[in-house]
Amino acid sequence: MSLMKREEWYDLTRATNWTPKYVKEDELLPEEMSGGRNIPLSTWDSYDEPYKVTYSEYVGTQREKDAGIYSVKAALSRSKFMDNVDPGWEAIMILHYGGIALGEYAASIAETRMARFSKAPGNRNMATYGMLDENRHGQHQLYFPHTYTNKNRQWDWAWKSYHTNQWAAVATKNFLDDIMMTRDAVATSIMLTFSFETGFTNMQFLGLAADAAETGDHTFASLISSIQTDESRHAQQGGPTLKILIANGKKEEAQQMVDISIWKAWRLFSVLTGPIMDYYTPLEHRKQSFKEFMEEWIISQFERQLLDIGLDLPWYWDEFINDIADKHHGMHMGSWFWRPTLFWNPTGSVGIEERKWLEEKYPGWNATYGKCWDVIIDNINNDKEHLTLPETLPVVCNFGFLPLIQTPNKTRDKNKLIDYQLEYEGRLYHFNSEVDKWAFQTDPNRYKYTMTLVDEFLAGMVQPPDLNGALAYMGLTPGEIGSDAHNYAWAKEYK
Numbered sequence: 001m002s003l004m005k006r007e008e009w010y011d012l013t014r015a016t017n018w019t020p021k022y023v024k025e026d027e028l029l030p031e032e033m034s035g036g037r038n039i040p041l042s043t044w045d046s047y048d049e050p051y052k053v054t055y056s057e058y059v060g061t062q063r064e065k066d067a068g069i070y071s072v073k074a075a076l077s078r079s080k081f082m083d084n085v086d087p088g089w090e091a092i093m094i095l096h097y098g099g100i101a102l103g104e105y106a107a108s109i110a111e112t113r114m115a116r117f118s119k120a121p122g123n124r125n126m127a128t129y130g131m132l133d134e135n136r137h138g139q140h141q142l143y144f145p146h147t148y149t150n151k152n153r154q155w156d157w158a159w160k161s162y163h164t165n166q167w168a169a170v171a172t173k174n175f176l177d178d179i180m181m182t183r184d185a186v187a188t189s190i191m192l193t194f195s196f197e198t199g200f201t202n203m204q205f206l207g208l209a210a211d212a213a214e215t216g217d218h219t220f221a222s223l224i225s226s227i228q229t230d231e232s233r234h235a236q237q238g239g240p241t242l243k244i245l246i247a248n249g250k251k252e253e254a255q256q257m258v259d260i261s262i263w264k265a266w267r268l269f270s271v272l273t274g275p276i277m278d279y280y281t282p283l284e285h286r287k288q289s290f291k292e293f294m295e296e297w298i299i300s301q302f303e304r305q306l307l308d309i310g311l312d313l314p315w316y317w318d319e320f321i322n323d324i325a326d327k328h329h330g331m332h333m334g335s336w337f338w339r340p341t342l343f344w345n346p347t348g349s350v351g352i353e354e355r356k357w358l359e360e361k362y363p364g365w366n367a368t369y370g371k372c373w374d375v376i377i378d379n380i381n382n383d384k385e386h387l388t389l390p391e392t393l394p395v396v397c398n399f400g401f402l403p404l405i406q407t408p409n410k411t412r413d414k415n416k417l418i419d420y421q422l423e424y425e426g427r428l429y430h431f432n433s434e435v436d437k438w439a440f441q442t443d444p445n446r447y448k449y450t451m452t453l454v455d456e457f458l459a460g461m462v463q464p465p466d467l468n469g470a471l472a473y474m475g476l477t478p479g480e481i482g483s484d485a486h487n488y489a490w491a492k493e494y495k
């Protein structure tokens with residue numbers, strides 16, 4: 001049997017489209033799902049995905065990738081790596097899987113929406129692979145942590161976290177719901193694949209793979225590299241969509257989608273990736289500070305991509321650049337202080353050497369965050385651990401679902417927290433910045449019903465209304481509740 005050459009049939013199959021005769025166009029591709037924005041169907045034919053692959057090539061590659069990671073896992077299964085590793089790395093792994101595994105599964109639904117409803121045939125084709133990608137590495141990221149569930153119940157949060165009201169899981173779900181579960185195909189391709197995957201997760205995965213290799217966790221390094229090759233392919237779906245929107249007079253709308261999703265992704269990064277890089281990773285394995293990583297990979301690379309595609313930098317870019325040197329220190333201190341509400345064991349990790357490193361990477365750290373840690377260290381060393389534990393809940397942002405944070409000792413009013421407020425339809429909303437407030441105001445109907453943990457607490461949903469009630473509400477049981485990963489060894493250095 002003679003076979004046609006790939007180049008003879010590929011373009012026809014990847015861009016197959018048809019004119020519906022039995023139903024109207026908007027019955028086949030309803031606006032709520034497709035998001036064509038009055039751009040003619042024929043214009044969407046020009047969507048040109050930069051990454052071309054056929055189904056048989058795709059399946060062959062994925063099979064090889066699976067064989068690779070499972071053989072590494074099997075070969076290293078007797079190494080007992082996780083029994084001897086620094087507890088900071090174990091916390092990173094538990095946090096990674098709990099934060100991501102089910103989000104990957106959910107992402108396959110977002111991909112499926114593009115696969116079915118995108119008006120661009122090339123996008124439907126790419127999204128079919130994207131759907132399979134997310135399903136594949138969603139399963140891996142449930143299977144790999146399962147190995148360790150007999151070691152510690154926190155590992156089970158890979159499966160559990162999204163089914164709870166734990167605050168970090170809620171913030172993550174809220175973000176993913178906003179950018180990928182409740183948007184049309186066009187917005188999904190921009191907010192999920194362009195902003196979040198190209199801008200953030202792709203780089204995060206590259207960084208994590210390097211850190212894993214450095215720490216000696218070769219099983220995880222091979223897993224995450226394998227996932228990254230999926231992500232870097234399907235993350236390319238948003239670029240061609242943006243080009244079509246810009247060429248058809250929809251730049252302003254495209255820009256707004258990018259601006260909102262970058263900001264919300266950044267907020268999540270500041271609480272998850274920031275503490276991981278600058279605190280949880282053992283000092284000897286730190287290659288780059290979080291700020292250096294953000295500057296190199298996100299600011300400079302992503303900045304160029306935005307401008308190349310014909311967009312502007314988000315209007316808040318200066319604030320964003322200031323934030324990357326600062327916000328995550330507050331997020332780290334806050335999440336460490338509220339450690340019983342975490343499903344991983346954070347490490348304070350501000351021992352004498354770590355502190356030198358922090359001051360070198362972030363000049364002024366000692367005079368701001370360091371001063372607060374001094375109080376905590378004193379309390380730990382004077383048997384007043386109870387003063388380092390929470391009794392209340394923080395004020396939470398109604399847009400990003402994360403606590404309001406401010407640099408200590410820096411503002412005119414010293415430690416007075418700035419709460420950016422908005423009264424809308426009789427309800428008072430709280431925001432962490434002008435940007436969060438602006439994002440809410442771009443679409444109040446989308447955001448006005450959201451309830452943060454504090455809103456739920458005030459509505460009487462947390463019973464009894466104290467920390468124990470809050471822990472039960474968040475699904476945290478004994479054996480899962482977070483405590484300092486190093487049992488305060490870093491604080492005792494100052495004794």
Ligand SMILES: [Fe+2]
Pocket residue numbers: 104107133134137231
């Ligand atoms: Fe993924």
Ligand SMILES: [Fe+2]
Pocket residue numbers: 107134197231234
């Ligand atoms: Fe993805």
